[in-house]
Amino acid sequence: MSNMRTINFTLNGQEVSADIEPHRNLVELLQRFDLFGARESCGQGLCGCCTVLVDGKAVSGCLYFAVWVDGKSVTTVESLDAEGVLSIVQQAFIECGAFQCGFCTPGFVLMVHQLLKEHPSPSDDDIRHYLSGNLCRCAAYPEIIEAVKVAARRA
């Protein structure tokens, strides 16, 4: 007997549906749609590499069951350059060299977009507090903070 569940949700503005096993997480669901920006690293809700927005709120895709998005709106980092043009935040990350290996970058970028919505002119403390759930193992933090400030000036 199949234990697949059918779920319907909005993915980056498009109505979609999927058949998925109840134990799969949101990162695995997104991979089925060829979306690999949210990636699993720690698998414990500690690093932010798997950050996805569900109904506008950041969740850890590694800990969030895929079936929970049924009826909800999911936004991934891929939505930010949907027209083939980098967002202000993405451009600032590149210009400031705010990454080394880049593994953490999609999670940071998505969170910075949220940060600037809530704090258009963030202080250093605002930035550190808001991004405290995102870890960069390459320790590119000074450049990340600079990128946030550059993006904030242009937003």
Ligand code: FES
């Ligand atoms: S992989 Fe989800 S928080 Fe680290």
Ligand code: FES
């Ligand atoms: S750039 Fe390597 S983990 Fe952040």
